[in-house]
Amino acid sequence: MSCVGALELIDRSGHVQQRLRIERLPFRVGRALDNDLVIDDPYVCAHHGEIRAHDGGPLWVDGGSQNGSFIGNQHERRERVALTSGAELRIGHTHLRFRSLDEELPAALPDPLAGSRWLGLDRFGWAAGAVVGSLLAMVSDQVLGSAQALRVGLLLSAVTPALIVLALWALAWSLVNRVVAHRFHYLGHLAIGGLGVVASNLAESIGGYVGFAFTADPWLPAWGSFSGALLVSAVIFGHLRLISRGRARQLLLPAGLVGIVFLALTLLPGVGDPPFSSEPNLSGTLKPPYAALRRGRSAEQYYQDAARVFERADEAAEATAGEP
Amino acid sequence: MRLLYLLLGLVALLSSARAQDWTTEDVYTRHQASVLQVRIIDARGGAKRSIGSGFVVSDDGRLITNFHVVADFVHHPESHRAEWQDREGASGPLELLDVDVVHDLAVMQSPQLAGRAFLAVEGNLPKMGERIYALGFPYDLGLTIVEGTYNGLLEKSLYERIHLTASINPGMSGGPAVDRAGNVIGVNVASAGDQVGFLVPAQHVIGLLTRDEAATRGELMERIGAQLRANQAQYLIDLMQGEFASVALGAYRVPAALARYISCWSQTDQDDERLIDQTELSCQSEDDIFLAGDLNTGAIRYEHELRQARRIGRLRFWAQMERDFTSFYGELGGDRSKVTDFECHSDFVDDATLKRKLVVCARRYREFAGLYDLVQRQVSLDDDGRSLQSTLVLTGVDREHGLRFARRFTEAIRLERP
Numbered sequence: 027m028s029c030v031g032a033l034e035l036i037d038r039s040g041h042v043q044q045r046l047r048i049e050r051l052p053f054r055v056g057r058a059l060d061n062d063l064v065i066d067d068p069y070v071c072a073h074h075g076e077i078r079a080h081d082g083g084p085l086w087v088d089g090g091s092q093n094g095s096f097i098g099n100q101h102e103r104r105e106r107v108a109l110t111s112g113a114e115l116r117i118g119h120t121h122l123r124f125r126s127l128d129e130e131l132p133a134a135l136p137d138p139l140a141g142s143r144w145l146g147l148d149r150f151g152w153a154a155g156a157v158v159g160s161l162l163a164m165v166s167d168q169v170l171g172s173a174q175a176l177r178v179g180l181l182l183s184a185v186t187p188a189l190i191v192l193a194l195w196a197l198a199w200s201l202v203n204r205v206v207a208h209r210f211h212y213l214g215h216l217a218i219g220g221l222g223v224v225a226s227n228l229a230e231s232i233g234g235y236v237g238f239a240f241t242a243d244p245w246l247p248a249w250g251s252f253s254g255a256l257l258v259s260a261v262i263f264g265h266l267r268l269i270s271r272g273r274a275r276q277l278l279l280p281a282g283l284v285g286i287v288f289l290a291l292t293l294l295p296g297v298g299d300p301p302f303s304s305e306p307n308l309s310g311t312l313k314p315p316y317a318a319l320r321r322g323r324s325a326e327q328y329y330q331d332a333a334r335v336f337e338r339a340d341e342a343a344e345a346t347a348g349e350p
Numbered sequence: 351m352r353l354l355y356l357l358l359g360l361v362a363l364l365s366s367a368r369a370q371d372w373t374t375e376d377v378y379t380r381h382q383a384s385v386l387q388v389r390i391i392d393a394r395g396g397a398k399r400s401i402g403s404g405f406v407v408s409d410d411g412r413l414i415t416n417f418h419v420v421a422d423f424v425h426h427p428e429s430h431r432a433e434w435q436d437r438e439g440a441s442g443p444l445e446l447l448d449v450d451v452v453h454d455l456a457v458m459q460s461p462q463l464a465g466r467a468f469l470a471v472e473g474n475l476p477k478m479g480e481r482i483y484a485l486g487f488p489y490d491l492g493l494t495i496v497e498g499t500y501n502g503l504l505e506k507s508l509y510e511r512i513h514l515t516a517s518i519n520p521g522m523s524g525g526p527a528v529d530r531a532g533n534v535i536g537v538n539v540a541s542a543g544d545q546v547g548f549l550v551p552a553q554h555v556i557g558l559l560t561r562d563e564a565a566t567r568g569e570l571m572e573r574i575g576a577q578l579r580a581n582q583a584q585y586l587i588d589l590m591q592g593e594f595a596s597v598a599l600g601a602y603r604v605p606a607a608l609a610r611y612i613s614c615w616s617q618t619d620q621d622d623e624r625l626i627d628q629t630e631l632s633c634q635s636e637d638d639i640f641l642a643g644d645l646n647t648g649a650i651r652y653e654h655e656l657r658q659a660r661r662i663g664r665l666r667f668w669a670q671m672e673r674d675f676t677s678f679y680g681e682l683g684g685d686r687s688k689v690t691d692f693e694c695h696s697d698f699v700d701d702a703t704l705k706r707k708l709v710v711c712a713r714r715y716r717e718f719a720g721l722y723d724l725v726q727r728q729v730s731l732d733d734d735g736r737s738l739q740s741t742l743v744l745t746g747v748d749r750e751h752g753l754r755f756a757r758r759f760t761e762a763i764r765l766e767r768p
Binding site for chain 1: 666676714
């Protein structure tokens, strides 16, 4: 007789451990080596049972075993079980599943990631580009921030800690990836982290220049919070996407939540507010003169507007007049 | 009140006519009962919070001391009390009648001091080099007399001060300084160390004694606020009369010493390795008004910092300028209970010669309506290879005069040669 189907040995988590084609019937199952399927389970008999040909299709027949045969997780002992495709059988502590040869298979799932650029993040080029980009961003920060003559050694030692943090960040995500999805993808996670660094520097620079050009300094903290939240969400989304390769929509929620927490931490009153200071907070932007795009006011207009700071100080004094 | 003034004047006349050239022993012996220690007691802890000196000036038990000695009692009468103690150890409570915060004086009264020997106050100033005796309780050591010489009124002072060459030490604040005739010519107020002592001229004591005293604490605080407002209006108006004195700083002209009491210093970075050429010109009034333990007021300060890129890229140069622009040096003092946070306004200002970024910040004194600290900073935006940053700090000014002065100051900063 030709092949009638296959018998699958299922492990505890439901994964197929072993699959054996049934080339001829009867097909014997047990612990003894002369069986067609040998099962190393001390609760299974030497010759536990067999699959026989029957009018209605293959039939499991228990060979008078000590511990019996069961369907799926049921508790009722069976002498015979008609095997339709997908039927599950339990002998001893072992789960078996019968798969008929004529079982209809569903069509293959469309893969949203097939040919997607996400996979491209794995490529060395992306990772290298992102690392070089973040290195440049950090170095330019250092160069702009230093009032001393430049020394390459000093610059490198200044950015090394940040690079190590970036490498560890990518490593941590890769390990999570390895545990959850059995894939490592170090370069992909490195690329995402590096792009995050580059993007946050860009956002800061853009905010600074636009804030200066249009004297929108008071909006800079809000810009920082929002762009920061957006970037954090994007980076988390990227990492999750690389791990799960699942549907993007399911990942939006956790990534968005992280962004919202970030936003809340920086914007909520009392959390981001600086404590009382006896010095004026002159934190504003100053860029080269050519970046000052807005036309200035006349001194007359300026001091009319500036009078508002006295009103605001009065309001602050009156609002908390009763407090000790 | 006028009677009292006349009485004081009379006593002054009589005593100067009567006694010529007292010796140190005479001064000590005749004044020892009239000079007292003033103690501000922390009501909860029961021990002294601050100590100073004072002297009896009238038959009805009035006593003069420094405002800064009793400031804690003025600001927090609910948690402090004031006491006098004489050199024998006798003591009694003190009540606050009035203050002259601008000249750092307070007048107090105690019924137990009525009838005690009191000192005559002399409104005229001594002659240069005249012998003067300062009395008080330095370092809580008991009544002490210090001999020194009168060196005239300070020339470079916004607030009138007598320069006395004698050791005025902590604890003597509020004690009297008397001339050879034993009349009070000033009140010990401060020291610069090394025998350089300062006195409040006695004419301000007479001014304070001839005024009606404040009835309630609210009235007293109102009066302090009014004194501070009147004072700042006066000196700001004086400063704004005529053109601002200015000096050239690189391509710019900037306000320099605007009055005798404003002193300027300048320095240029000489480091050969420097990336940026840097010259600073900083000016400030020599003195201010004590308002509370950590809050002084009534001062003016400004500085100009000219920087030119030397061996540094333009982007880097402006990154440095941004850092300097956002940092503020020079504690202004005060805490949440005394002042609000600073509120700021920032914009570009264009005038005929110069584009600049200008920030004005103000905070209010909580106890004194209409009184603010004003900080103004501007930076030139006319050339990407250099920057002139000017900061102006006015403490204890009102809105009208503060803004007018700030605007004059801004307009006095000009580009001279592009």
